[in-house]
Amino acid sequence: MQQPLVFIGHGLWLQMATAIVAKHLQPFGYPCIAIELPAKAKEPAAMAGGPELVTLCQMLGLPLQLVLARAQATFSLGSQYQSGDSSWFVPFGHYGLNAAAAEFEQAILQLLRLDANSKAEQFCIAALAASQGKFALAPANRPDLAEALSYGLHLQTAEFAACLKHYNQQLGVTFLSSQTVEMKYSAEGQISTLQLDNGTALPVGYCLDCRTEPAADEASHTVQLFCAQDTTVLLQQPHSSVLQTSWGWLVRLPLQQGSHWFSQCTDPTLELSHFRQELQQLTGLSEWQHSTRQQPTESQPWQLNHLRFGQAAATLDCPLYNGLNALQYLLIRWLDLLPNQSYCPATALMYNQHWQQFQSEVQDFLWLHQHPLATKTGQAFARLGRVLSTETDAIKAGQWFGLMQGLGLKPELRSMLLAHRTDTEIHQGLRQVQQQIARLVTAMPSQIDTLNRCLQQLSH
Amino acid sequence: MIEKIRKIIVLGGGSAGWMTAAALGKVLKNQYCQIQVIESEQIGTVGVGEATIPQIMLYNELIGLDENDFMRRTQATFKLGIQFVDWQKQGSSYFHAFGDVGKNMEGLQFYHYWLRMRALGKAAPLDEYTLSSLACLEQRFMRSMDAGNSPLSNIAYAFHFDAGLFAQYLRELAEQWGVQRTEGEVVEVRQLDNGFIRSLRLADGTEHEADFFIDCSGFRGLLIEQTLKTGYEDWSHWLPCDRAIAVPSATTSEPWPFTRATAQRAGWQWRIPLQHRVGNGHVYCSRFMSEDEATAILLKNLDGEALAEPRPIRFVTGKRKQFWNKNCLAVGLAGGFMEPLESTSLHLVQATISKLFSFFPDRNFAQSDIDEFNRQMHFDYDKIRDFLILHYHATERNDSEFWNYCRTMPVPDELSQKIQQFKANGRIFRFNNEMFSDLSWFEVMLGQGITPQGYHPMADLFPEAELAKRLEGIRSVVRKSVDYMPSHQSFIDQNCKAGKIY
Numbered sequence: 001m002q003q004p005l006v007f008i009g010h011g012l013w014l015q016m017a018t019a020i021v022a023k024h025l026q027p028f029g030y031p032c033i034a035i036e037l038p039a040k041a042k043e044p045a046a047m048a049g050g051p052e053l054v055t056l057c058q059m060l061g062l063p064l065q066l067v068l069a070r071a072q073a074t075f076s077l078g079s080q081y082q083s084g085d086s087s088w089f090v091p092f093g094h095y096g097l098n099a100a101a102a103e104f105e106q107a108i109l110q111l112l113r114l115d116a117n118s119k120a121e122q123f124c125i126a127a128l129a130a131s132q133g134k135f136a137l138a139p140a141n142r143p144d145l146a147e148a149l150s151y152g153l154h155l156q157t158a159e160f161a162a163c164l165k166h167y168n169q170q171l172g173v174t175f176l177s178s179q180t181v182e183m184k185y186s187a188e189g190q191i192s193t194l195q196l197d198n199g200t201a202l203p204v205g206y207c208l209d210c211r212t213e214p215a216a217d218e219a220s221h222t223v224q225l226f227c228a229q230d231t232t233v234l235l236q237q238p239h240s241s242v243l244q245t246s247w248g249w250l251v252r253l254p255l256q257q258g259s260h261w262f263s264q265c266t267d268p269t270l271e272l273s274h275f276r277q278e279l280q281q282l283t284g285l286s287e288w289q290h291s292t293r294q295q296p297t298e299s300q301p302w303q304l305n306h307l308r309f310g311q312a313a314a315t316l317d318c319p320l321y322n323g324l325n326a327l328q329y330l331l332i333r334w335l336d337l338l339p340n341q342s343y344c345p346a347t348a349l350m351y352n353q354h355w356q357q358f359q360s361e362v363q364d365f366l367w368l369h370q371h372p373l374a375t376k377t378g379q380a381f382a383r384l385g386r387v388l389s390t391e392t393d394a395i396k397a398g399q400w401f402g403l404m405q406g407l408g409l410k411p412e413l414r415s416m417l418l419a420h421r422t423d424t425e426i427h428q429g430l431r432q433v434q435q436q437i438a439r440l441v442t443a444m445p446s447q448i449d450t451l452n453r454c455l456q457q458l459s460h
Numbered sequence: 461m462i463e464k465i466r467k468i469i470v471l472g473g474g475s476a477g478w479m480t481a482a483a484l485g486k487v488l489k490n491q492y493c494q495i496q497v498i499e500s501e502q503i504g505t506v507g508v509g510e511a512t513i514p515q516i517m518l519y520n521e522l523i524g525l526d527e528n529d530f531m532r533r534t535q536a537t538f539k540l541g542i543q544f545v546d547w548q549k550q551g552s553s554y555f556h557a558f559g560d561v562g563k564n565m566e567g568l569q570f571y572h573y574w575l576r577m578r579a580l581g582k583a584a585p586l587d588e589y590t591l592s593s594l595a596c597l598e599q600r601f602m603r604s605m606d607a608g609n610s611p612l613s614n615i616a617y618a619f620h621f622d623a624g625l626f627a628q629y630l631r632e633l634a635e636q637w638g639v640q641r642t643e644g645e646v647v648e649v650r651q652l653d654n655g656f657i658r659s660l661r662l663a664d665g666t667e668h669e670a671d672f673f674i675d676c677s678g679f680r681g682l683l684i685e686q687t688l689k690t691g692y693e694d695w696s697h698w699l700p701c702d703r704a705i706a707v708p709s710a711t712t713s714e715p716w717p718f719t720r721a722t723a724q725r726a727g728w729q730w731r732i733p734l735q736h737r738v739g740n741g742h743v744y745c746s747r748f749m750s751e752d753e754a755t756a757i758l759l760k761n762l763d764g765e766a767l768a769e770p771r772p773i774r775f776v777t778g779k780r781k782q783f784w785n786k787n788c789l790a791v792g793l794a795g796g797f798m799e800p801l802e803s804t805s806l807h808l809v810q811a812t813i814s815k816l817f818s819f820f821p822d823r824n825f826a827q828s829d830i831d832e833f834n835r836q837m838h839f840d841y842d843k844i845r846d847f848l849i850l851h852y853h854a855t856e857r858n859d860s861e862f863w864n865y866c867r868t869m870p871v872p873d874e875l876s877q878k879i880q881q882f883k884a885n886g887r888i889f890r891f892n893n894e895m896f897s898d899l900s901w902f903e904v905m906l907g908q909g910i911t912p913q914g915y916h917p918m919a920d921l922f923p924e925a926e927l928a929k930r931l932e933g934i935r936s937v938v939r940k941s942v943d944y945m946p947s948h949q950s951f952i953d954q955n956c957k958a959g960k961i962y
Contacts, residue, residue, distance in 0.1 A: 024918075027921065028920070336887075337885070337887055337889065338917070344880060344881055344884035344885060345880075346876070346877035346878075346880035346881045346884075347880075347881045347884065347885065347889070349877055350874075350877050350878075350881065350889045351889075354889070354891075376828065376832060379828045380828065380829065380832055383828065383829050384818065384819060384820075384829060386818055386819075389893055390892065391891040391892050391893055392891075392892065393892070412462055412822070413462065413820065413821075413822055415817075415820075416487055416488065416492070416817050416820040417487055417817050419488055419489070419491070419492045420487065420488070420489045420491070
C-alpha cells in the first residue's frame with residue numbers, strides 16, 4: 001500500500017485535481033482522500049476551458065455529451081474581441097489549412113499590409129466558423145482539421161464540479177469535510193499528517209493543496225471582480241466574447257441557457273460607481289456582483305511533499321485566463337514526473353522552473369492585452385511579425401498571432417523568406433486557401449445542430 | 461521608417477560562410493540586396509565539420525538541394541547515428557542512433573517498458589529494438605519508404621561529407637544565385653562613429669562597404685571579436701579538450717553508415733567514413749597529453765594508410781557573449797565551438813541562418829530583435845553544451861588524470877538535476893525547444909552507464925507476459941525491417957556513387 005494522496009480545497013479545483021490524479025494513480029495502490037474545506041470566496045458561476053479541458057475529459061473517460069448535458073456547456077473555438085470599432089478573433093486552432101505551413105502567417109500579414117479590406121480571420125477556419133455560428137467535431141480521419149478546429153468549452157462551474165465529484169466517488173475517492181485543516185510536519189520538513197477539526201489525523205504521502213487563498217504575509221495584490229448573469233441565449237456563438245473597457249476587459253461566456261459576464265480591475269483607485277455605469281452601458285445589465293480578492297504569488301509550487309497547486313494556478317486566474325487551465329498543467333506535468341516514488345529534489349527543482357516558464361508565458365499573454373508594446377513578445381511582433389518561440393504550450397500559436405494582429409500590431413519588416421514571391425503570387429496562394437476554408441465552413445453544421453446531436457446521443 | 465539592407469558581406473568561405481551565402485542567395489535571389497563573400501585562399505579552413513545530424517535536411521530543403529547530386533559532389537555517405545566506444549569504461553560501446561527506439565505504447569515512451577523488462581532480466585539489448593542501431597551494426601541503409609506503421613516509413617538520417625567539397629559545391633550554387641565572391645585578405649576593418657562596421661579593406665587596396673556583416677572567419681572572429689571586442693565565454697572547465705589532430709586515411713572497407721567516437725586516454729578519436737577516404741581526428745586536452753603523443757595515438761589507430769600529414773587544430777570551447785553585435789553576426793566557429801562529439805557544428809550554423817531569416821534586420825538594427833536573437837542562440841548553445849558534458853562526466857573511467865578530472869568536475873546545475881532525476885526515476889525533463897530529444901538523452905545516459913532506479917509507473921499497467929509479447933513483436937518487426945534494407949554500399953552505388961578522387 002502506498003502512502004495516501006490527500007487533496008485539500010473546495011469546489012471545482014478540488015474535484016478536478018482529485019479526478020486527474022486519482023484516475024492515474026489509484027491503479028498503483030495510492031489511496032486518495034479529498035478534504036472539502038469551506039470556500040472563503042464564492043466560485044465564479046461559469047468558466048471557459050481551452051482544448052486542454054477537452055483532452056482531459058477524454059483522458060478521464062468522461063463523455064463529452066455528459067459534460068455538455070450536466071454542465072450546460074457550449075463549445076468554444078476561441079474568443080471574439082471587440083475594442084471600439086475594431087474586432088478580431090483569437091482562435092485556439094491555427095491559421096490556414098496546415099499548421100506547419102512555412103511563413104503562412106507572414107503571408108497574411110503581407111496581405112493585410114496591402115489590402116485594408118482583408119482580415120486575418122478569412123484564413124482561419126475556427127474564426128470563420130465562429131463568425132457564422134458553426135461548429136463541428138473534426139472527423140476521426142481528418143487529424144489536420146482537428147488541430148485547426150481545436151476547441152474548448154464554456155461550463156457551469158458548480159455543475160461540472162458535481163459531475164467530477166460523482167466521478168471521483170465512483171473511482172473510490174474518500175471524501176471528508178472539515179472547517180479547518182492543520183499541517184503537522186516531520187523533522188525533515190515534510191507534511192506528516194493533516195489534522196481535521198474533528199481531531200482526525202490523516203497520514204500524508206503527498207498533499208495536493210488546491211486552496212487559492214494567499215496567506216496574509218505573502219506578496220499579493222488586490223483585484224476587484226465583477227460578474228453578472230444574462231438570460232440571453234447565444235447558441236449561435238461558439239466562442240467567448242471579450243470587450244475592451246476603460247480599465248481592462250469584459251468577458252462573456254455563453255452557456256446553453258444564458259451567459260455570464262466577468263471583469264477584473266487591478267486599479268484600486270477606481271470607484272465602484274464608475275465601473276457599474278460603464279458595465280451597464282456596455283451590457284445593458286444593472287445587476288453586477290462585486291468582490292475583491294488577493295491575487296497570490298507562487299513560483300515554487302512543489303515543496304517536498306506539499307504541492308501548492310491551487311495557490312500557483314490562482315496567480316494566473318482572471319477573466320481572460322481561467323486558472324483551471326494552469327491547474328491542469330500543474331497536475332499533468334506532476335503526474336508525468338511522479339515519482340516512483342522516492343522524492344528527488346532535482347525533479348521538484350526542475351518542475352518549479354518549468355512552472356515559472358509557464359507562468360511567465362501566460363503573464364506575457366495577459367500583459368499584452370494591456371500594454372502590447374511593453375512586452376518583448378509584442379515588440380518582436382511589431383518589428384518582425386513573428387511570435388517568439390515558447391518553451392511551454394501554455395498559449396497556442398494561433399492565440400498569440402490572433403491577439404497581436406488584432407491589437408493592431410503591424411510588423412515593420414517583411415518576411416525575407418517570402419522575398420522571392422511577388423505580391424500577386426502571395427495573394428493567389430492565400431485566396432486559394434481562403435476558398436478552401438470557406439467551402440469547409442459552408443459544409444459545417446451550426447453549433448446548435450451539433451449540440452442537439454450530442455445531447456440526443458446521450459438520451460439514447 | 462524601414463531602411464532596407466542594401467548589401468551583406470559574408471567574411472570567410474568555409475562551410476559556415478558558404479552555407480550562409482547559399483541560403484541568402486537562394487532566398488533573397490540577389491534582388492533584395494547584394495550579397496558578397498570575401499575569402500582568401502591563403503587562409504585555410506578548419507574543414508573538419510564532416511558529420512551532420514538529421515536537422516541538416518531542413519537546410520537542404522531551404523536551398524532546394526538535390527540530395528543525390530549533393531552526395532556525389534561531396535563524396536558523402538549516409539549516417540544513422542554515432543557509436544561511442546570506450547566512453548563508459550574501456551571495452552564498452554553504445555549507439556546514439558537517430559530516429560525511434562522501439563514503439564511508444566499507450567502514450568508512454570517505449571524505453572519505460574524496456575526498463576521494466578530489463579529490470580526483470582527479460583529485455584534484449586536496446587539496439588535490437590532500434591532500427592538505426594541495428595542497421596549501423598550491419599552496415600545497411602535506405603531512405604524511408606511508404607510502409608504504413610513499419611519503422612521503414614520513418615528512417616532518420618544525416619550525412620558524412622567532405623567539408624571542403626561541400627563548401628565548393630555550395631559556392632557554385634551561391635554564385636548561380638547571384639552571390640559575388642571576392643578573393644582577398646582583410647587588412648583593416650573600418651568602423652563608424654557608433655562602432656558599427658563600415659567597410660573591409662583588403663590587401664589589394666580595395667575597400668568593401670556593407671550594411672550587414674556576417675563573420676564566418678572561424679575561431680579568430682576577425683569582426684565579432686578582434687574588431688568589436690564582443691567577449692568569449694570560456695567553457696574549457698567543462699569541455700576541457702582544446703586541441704585536435706586531423707588526418708585523412710585510405711578506405712579499407714565498405715563505408716559504415718555511422719560515425720565512430722572512441723574515447724582515448726585524454727580525449728577521443730573520430731572516424732568518419734566518406735566515399736573516397738576516411739576522416740580521422742583525435743580531440744584531446746593539452747593539459748594531459750602532448751601533441752606528439754596525441755598524433756601517435758591517432759596514427760596508430762587508423763584503419764588505412766594516412767593520406768596527408770596530420771594537421772593540428774587549436775581551440776577553446778565556449779561561445780561568444782553575443783552572437784550578433786551591432787551590424788555583425790557571427791556564424792560557425794566565429795560564434796563558438798563545442799567540439800565535434802555530437803556533430804553539432806554545422807547544425808549550429810544552420811540554426812543561426814534560420815534565426816537570421818526570422819530576425820532579418822533593416823539598417824536600424826533594432827536592439828530588441830538582436831537581444832532576442834542572442835537569447836535564443838544562447839539557449840541552443842547551452843543545451844547542447846550540457847549534452848556534450850554528459851558524455852565526459854558520466855563515466856566510470858578512472859584510468860587517466862583526464863578522465864578522473866572529467867568524472868569529478870562540477871557540472872552545470874541543470875545537467876546535474878537531469879542526471880539525478882534520470883537516476884531516481886528514469887525520467888527526462890526538457891523544454892520544448894531543446895535540440896536533443898528525450899530519446900537522445902536516454903540513449904546517452906544509459907550508454908554512459910547511468911542506471912535508473914525506476915521507470916514510469918504506467919509501464920506496470922501491462923501484465924508481464926503481455927508486455928514481453930509486445931516487446932518481442934517490436935523486436936521482430938525491427939529485425940525484419942533491417943533484413944529488408946540493402947547494404948549501405950549498394951544503396952550508394954545505386955543512387956549516389958561519386959567519382960574517384962584518390
